[in-house]
Amino acid sequence: MIDKQSVIESLRGVLDPEIGISIVDLNMVRDITITDDHVKVKIALTVAHCPLAKTLQSDVEKALKKSGQVHSVTVETTSMSKSELDELRTMLQNKTAKTGAEPRTNVGAGIERLGKRExxxxxxxxxxxxxxxxxxxxxxxxxxxxxxxxxxxxxxxxxxxxxxxxxxxxxxxxxxxxxxxxxxxxxxxxxxxxxxxxxxxxxxxxxxxxxxxxxxxxxxxxxxxxxxxxxxxxxxxxxxxxxxxxxxxxxxxxxxxxxxxxxxxxxxxxxxxxxxxxxxxxxxxxxxxxxxxxxxxxxxxxxxxxxxxxxxxxxxxxxxxxxxxxxxxxxxxxxxxxxxxxxxxxxxxxxxxxxxxxxxxxxxxxxxxxxxxxxxxxxxxxx
Structure with missing residues (x-):
């Protein structure tokens, strides 16, 4: 049987295309409506008019249909508010401070590794x-x-x-x-x-x-x-x-x-x-x-x-x-x-x-x- 909890668990494996973190953990999953074998879900984007919105919508639809219990999916999108974005930014920056990557070292004698920039x-x-x-x-x-x-x-x-x-x-x-x-x-x-x-x-x-x-x-x-x-x-x-x-x-x-x-x-x-x-x-x-x-x-x-x-x-x-x-x-x-x-x-x-x-x-x-x-x-x- 399909319920909101099973929908959330199905979406837990969907990663934000840019941030690489579960959309559930990022609090992007908002309204969930279930009618028989149809699921309607609203996703709050981190960027208004995000060019990756269609990719995210496709990932959500695939994840929900994977169980075989969901026949059709409607994905609507909205945008996070400024306060939500500020909170998200702070959370990501705090995680960065704790889990920063170590630099690679085996470049070779006398060889400079160029920077990554943007x-x-x-x-x-x-x-x-x-x-x-x-x-x-x-x-x-x-x-x-x-x-x-x-x-x-x-x-x-x-x-x-x-x-x-x-x-x-x-x-x-x-x-x-x-x-x-x-x-x-x-x-x-x-x-x-x-x-x-x-x-x-x-x-x-x-x-x-x-x-x-x-x-x-x-x-x-x-x-x-x-x-x-x-x-x-x-x-x-x-x-x-x-x-x-x-x-x-x-x-x-x-x-x-x-x-x-x-x-x-x-x-x-x-x-x-x-x-x-x-x-x-x-x-x-x-x-x-x-x-x-x-x-x-x-x-x-x-x-x-x-x-x-x-x-x-x-x-x-x-x-x-x-x-x-x-x-x-x-x-x-x-x-x-x-x-x-x-x-x-x-x-x-x-x-x-x-x-x-x-x-x-x-x-x-x-x-x-x-x-x-x-x-x-x-x-x-x-x-």
Whole structure:
């Protein structure tokens, strides 16, 4: 039988998309009305007109329907009052003072770790070898997170094979602010992008640089760019474990990495090196994504395992990391990428993967102060 207490318990597992704490513990759950197998609930948002409201509403609906007793859900939203926001802010700040995260120490001799500034989650996308679709996974994760209402940026750190600007259809050169910072180029949906291809006069010019120069440029593409407040900055790394990935691991304040693989035995074997590198650098591994897992026949729906049977879930279990999902082969991907319209592409597989990622990062909030809503920093609370 459905009652208010069971509804509250179901909602206890729903985390605020920004703060990463249960909406029940944050006192966001207000009116609950139950009529037969229909539940109507009102949620008090921490930010008026919050761009993440739809994401939160979807999470609430899924949580309530999970038991099987609730057939339909209506989610209404309101906003917390100024006094409620002040009380919430004080509570979070007090928790921060008690549970502040310890700084990482194994950066390397003579290497300075750059600051995090206003970026909530900095996540590197890595692979053991090329050709597994790492840049595609990076761009699609950015698109899905942006659709859910998050502020997202993409740093293309693959200097010798940059492709992020191409798939987003970006050709403009970035400008500089009065303070001298580089302004990233924004896509049509508002994703902030920085790539070496946007700086070179001719994108076809090969980047023939030695390690020290590559390392310096990667640091500049992060530190000298005015990213502004972001929920997620995704860093597309070159494949392997060479100087460029090492620079990102040592210089950027990474919150974690996502490993991309494919079903081939060789890719699965080499991805272990990327995982071990992250572990040696004491960097959290958010999970593994297997790309090109299968091709679904458009006529009969049968799954064809073009590159062999899927190994992603088994590999993730062997490595002791979370499996974020399998991405199918879709000819539409190549077409949208070539046209620079990757933002027009969407798939249930990536939606599910993005959901897992944001829940994983919510659980990994290292400092509760980083979990304060970004809008609080730019918009004063209103009565």
């Amino acid at each position: 970026i909530r989650n900095i996540i590197a996308i890595v692979s053991g070898k090329g050709g597994v679709g790492k840049s595609f996974v990076t761009s699609m994760l950015a698109c899905e997170l942006r659709r859910q209402g998050y502020e997202v940026g993409v740093l293309d750190a693959d200097l010798t094979g940059p492709s992020i600007a191409k798939v987003f259809g970006l050709t403009n050169h970035p400008s500089k602010s009065p303070a001298g910072a580089i302004t990233p180029i924004e896509t049509k949906t508002g994703i902030k992008v920085m790539s070496i291809n946007l700086i070179l006069d001719d994108p076809g010019t090969p980047v023939i640089w030695r390690g020290p120069i590559v390392n310096s440029v990667i640091r500049q593409l992060y530190w000298e760019v005015d990213w502004g407040p972001l929920h997620y900055l995704l860093v597309d790394l070159p494949p392997g474990t060479s100087d460029a990935p090492l620079t990102v691991f040592q210089s950027l304040p990474l919150d974690g990495v996502i490993v991309v693989s494919s079903p081939q035995d060789l890719a699965s074997l080499i991805v272990t090196k990327a995982v071990n590198m992250a572990k040696k650098m004491n960097t959290e591994i958010f999970g593994l994504i297997e790309n090109m897992s299968f091709l679904e026949c458009p006529g009969c729906g049968e799954k064809v395992h073009v590159f062999g049977p899927s190994q992603g879930e088994k590999l993730a279990e062997q490595l002791g990391i979370l499996f974020l999902g399998s991405i199918p082969i879709d000819p539409m991907i190549a077409r949208k990428s070539d046209e620079g319209r990757i933002e027009d592409y969407s798939s249930p597989a990536f939606q599910a993967t993005a959901d897992k990622l944001r829940l994983r990062t919510s659980e990994q909030v290292q400092q509760l102060m980083q979990g304060l809503p970004i809008a609080w920093a730019v918009e004063p609370a209103k009565s």
